[in-house]
Amino acid sequence: MTNRDSWIALAVSLSALLLTALLTAAALALGGYSPLVVLQSLLEGSFGSLDIFFGVTLVRAIPLVVIGLAVTVAFKSGVWNIGAEGQFYAGSMAGVWVGLSVGDYPSFFSVPLVFLSAAAAGAIWALLPALMKIRLGVGEVVTTILMNFVAIHLVSYVVRWPLQESRGVFPNTDLIDESVRLPIIIPGTGLHLGFVVAVICVVGLSIFFNNTGMGFQLRAMGGSKEATRVSGRARIPMLLIVTFLLSGSLAGLAGGIEITGRTFALYEGMSPGWGYTAIAVALLADLNFIAVLVTGIFFGALEGGAGAMQREAGIPAAWVSGIEALVLLSVLASDRILRRLLRSKKKYDVKERELDV
Amino acid sequence: MEKVSKKFGGKSALDDVGFTSFPGEVHSLVGENGAGKTTLMRVLSGLVVPDSANIRIRGEETTIATPMDARGAGVGMVHQNFLLIPAHTVLENLCLGNRFVGQGHVLPYGDVRQKLQELRDKTGLWVEEDRFVEDLSIGERQKVEILKLLLREPEILIFDEPTSVLAPQEVANLMSIFRRLALDGKTVIFITHKLNEVIEASDRITVLKQGKVVCRTIPEATDVQGLSKVMIGEDVGASLAKTQAPGSTVVRLTSTKAIGVHGEEKLVDVNLVVRRGEVVGIAGVEGNGQQELVEILSGLRRPDGGTVSLPRQIGFIPDDRGGKALIGSFNISENVALGLVGDSRFRWGPAMLWSKINQYVKDLIVRYGIRAESYQQKVDELSGGNQQKVVLAxxxxxxxxxxxxxxxxxxxxxxxxxxxxxxxxxxxxDGSRSESTGPRAGVVLISSDLEEILSFADEIYVIYNGELLKVNKADVSREFIGRLMLTGRRTDVLSVKSDHCYD
Structure with a gap:
């Protein structure tokens, strides 16, 4: 990536945020709220103090970052995996089942086992759409979305029957043993080791995609499947399988992290649509792994601040979902607008160059 | 049409071309690839705006600037690539874009059915209208395209290489449809470079060469050989470039077959041997099986029959630069790296050594004279010629x-x-390449440019209808190869007539 591209990507992201801010302010003003008061409460609820930042914003950012990475892996490789939500739930189910089964083994054994099984479950959830795409040519957008519904309803079944709590009252599982829970890394806040795992994933994927042969081939497939097949002599089905499995296992891992780090149990609606919000996280980051960390925290702050906004400015928390949607729309719009502006200039450059050849 | 001129870039595609056609005739427009046939007809159908032109339709001065103008003037074109929706029925496809009969937003099914019946009575052209397009053969799909055009009641029908996708029986069928349309008083203009069809089907013939009309004639006055001579030019004494004696065999195809997506035979029992140190040239009109052959030769596709033995290190320059050879959003370095992923010199375990790759690419940019700001420039931003240099490098x-x-x-x-x-x-x-001490390579040059083949090939083949025909050394001449490319025949079965041209 050249410097110029990075600047364009940054300009797209920033102008998208500006556009979102303006649209949100306008909407709030129309609804009879003061945009400034809302902004203040939102900021206080997410960045107000170190405790809030670590305990609320960063904790909420963890699943968004990890699932954002899952989406980035797929989109960068030209695979439209919209099924991160379902893969997350698959990972959560496997994670809680293994977490409950291992009992009180030592943590250094049980926690990685939970992570592994969660990642494997996410990967398996992505495998069916992968095979349908490769064998039958069925578009992954549809199949991955449909797999989401299967996972969501499977969770409903699991928490009512096979894994329901031992009291048998509420539709959720028992809590996992203390030994399978992630340690808190900043005492006094809720920030758990999952954040470190997320950062490791960011760095690892960034290195994988930028510096390894297979990562390069995946990026190439995202650029042009046909050129990768013909000129890269790559086996596209194999690369597709790798993409689906990697993407699915990351989303599944996010489920394992949530189970061991925050909820300690599985229940319905554990994810407020993170699988979809993560698409906005990935796109706002222009599919750059390092930037996903930043945009993930940004969306974590939005969700974290939602509670404070409701309490202090009297705004329903649902507004935050609206703002998230606006971010996504603004990213898509400003990307097109900016690139069109730049392209009209570039075309001229190219023409000139062709003339003197 | 008179004085039609069109330049693309600095190159003249049409140079002061005049073309006349009458109602009730089948008029063939023939010429080599890039002779300007399609461009001329695109001018008539409003898809290309000429630099200058005088167009008269039915005696009236007409300006055709858009496809809508052409439609208004009664001109319709059946394109090489079909524009049909496979998941819809024939009837639905026919309703699409034919607003003339519909009322409001209701699709005019009834009207179209009735019109189809009338057309069937008049021309004998018919496809079961309730079948889905995806279930139809290529020939049937073409009929649907023709019906789509006829529903607009045009007076002038242009067919751009309609037979290139058809089997022989379907071609005969199409020719009889042409005849009926002409009898109905329509003007049928038929673009092709298959000369036997021209002789069989047309009333009059116009030959284009390098953007100029070189001959106007009628089939009775000429034959395949005469036409191909006019089309390709005089027989200049071509000779084979001689290099050192060839070495061991690198490629051997034995009775190799390829089957297309619709089950049609794309390659028929192809036999080919390539030895180290020789250039094997394969000439042919596009669409005769080249695509399947290059994919098999480069190891991208498995044959559907026969045996193939290929060497390990194969370079492949595909025809579709933008789609198959380069990734537009990647920079020069990354595009070159597509070919280096498996190269141990640029790998350290799973890692790619980008600094080494970039250094290597910098050298290539200088050696190949690629005009670029740096190795980090995206190939999208390069001119076509420079993009091709990246591929060659x-x-x-x-x-x-x-x-x-x-x-x-x-x-x-x-x-x-x-x-x-x-x-x-x-x-x-041997040994002339600095970094390689390996054995010399073999080359397969597949080109529609006969000049290129004649200048460099040690062995020449012609690909025609999926068959690979070997050209004996004694037979090498532009005329012979040209005829083989166009007719697949080594000798003239037709009696030799003059290549007399009328004006």
Missing amino acids: RELKRSKDLLVARNPTQGLDVKASEFFYQQMMELLV
Whole structure:
């Protein structure tokens, strides 16, 4: 990536945020709220103090970052995996089942086992759409979305029957043993080791995609499947399988992290649509792994601040979902607008160059 | 049409062309690839705006600037690629874009059915209208395209290479449809480069060469041989470039077959041997099986029959630069790296050594004279010729055992072409390549440019209808190869007539 591209990507992201801010302010003003008061409460609820930042914003950012990475892996490789939500739930189910089964083994054994099984479950959830795409040519957008519904309803079944709590009252599982829970890394806040795992994933994927042969081939497939097949002599089905499995296992891992780090149990609606919000996280980051960390925290702050906004400015928390949607729309719009502006200039450059050849 | 001229870039595609056609005739427009046939007809159908032109339709001065103008003037064109929706029925496809009968937003099913019946009575052209397009054969799909056009009641029907996708029986069928349309008083203009069809089907013939009309004639006054001579030019004494004696065999295809997606035979029992140190040239009109052949030769596709033995290190220059050879959003370095992923010199375990790759690419940019700001420039931003140089730089380096090149000098200027030829010839010689001590390579040059083949090939084949026909050394001449490309026949079965042209 050249410097110029990075600047364009940054300009797209920033102008998208500006556009979102303006649209949100306008909407709030129309609804009879003061945009400034809302902004203040939102900021206080997410960045107000170190405790809030670590305990609320960063904790909420963890699943968004990890699932954002899952989406980035797929989109960068030209695979439209919209099924991160379902893969997350698959990972959560496997994670809680293994977490409950291992009992009180030592943590250094049980926690990685939970992570592994969660990642494997996410990967398996992505495998069916992968095979349908490769064998039958069925578009992954549809199949991955449909797999989401299967996972969501499977969770409903699991928490009512096979894994329901031992009291048998509420539709959720028992809590996992203390030994399978992630340690808190900043005492006094809720920030758990999952954040470190997320950062490791960011760095690892960034290195994988930028510096390894297979990562390069995946990026190439995202650029042009046909050129990768013909000129890269790559086996596209194999690369597709790798993409689906990697993407699915990351989303599944996010489920394992949530189970061991925050909820300690599985229940319905554990994810407020993170699988979809993560698409906005990935796109706002222009599919750059390092930037996903930043945009993930940004969306974590939005969700974290939602509670404070409701309490202090009297705004329903649902507004935050609206703002998230606006971010996504603004990213898509400003990307097109900016690139069109730049392209009209570039075309001229190219023409000139062709003339003197 | 008179005085039609059109330039693309600096190159003249049509140069003061005049073309006249009458109602009730089948008029063939023939010429080599790039002779300007399609461009001329695109002018008539409003898809290309000419630099200058005088167009009169039914005696009236007409300006055709858009496809809508052409439609208004009664001109319709059946394109080479069908524009049908496979998941819809024939009837639904026919309703699409034919607003003339519909009322409001209701699809005019009834009207279209009735019209189809009338057309069937008049021309005998018919496809079951309730079948889905995806279930139809290519020939049937073409009929749907023709019906779609006829529903608009045009007076002038243009067919752009309609027979290139058809089986022989379907071709005969299409020719009889042409005849009926002409009897109905329509003007049928038929673009092709298959000369036997021209002789069989047309009332009059116009031959274009390099953007100019070189001959106007009638089939009775000429024959396949005469036409091909006019089309390709005089027989200049072509000779085979001689290099050193060929070495061991690198490629061997034995009775190789390829089957297309619709079950049609794309390659029929192809036999081919390529030895180290020789250039095998394969001439042919596009669409005769070249695509399948290059994919098999470059190891991208498995044959559907027969045996194939290929060497390990193969360079492949495909024809579709933007789609198959390059990734537009990637920079030069990354595009070259597509060919280096498996190269141990640029790998350290799973890691790619980008600094080494970039250094290597910098050298290539200088050696191949690629005009770019830096190795980090995206190939999208390069001109076509420079993009092709990036492809050549990558693939020539890969061709340790074999180079498969398809129209490799497309878009290159004379100097760059010369450079490519020189590099290609060096592949054939031992030890001349600095970093390689390996054995010399073989080259397969597949080109629609006969000149290129005649200048460089040691062995010449012609691909025609999926068959690979070997040209004996004694027979090598432009005329002979040209005839083989166009007719698949080695000798004239038709009696030799003059190539007299009328004006």
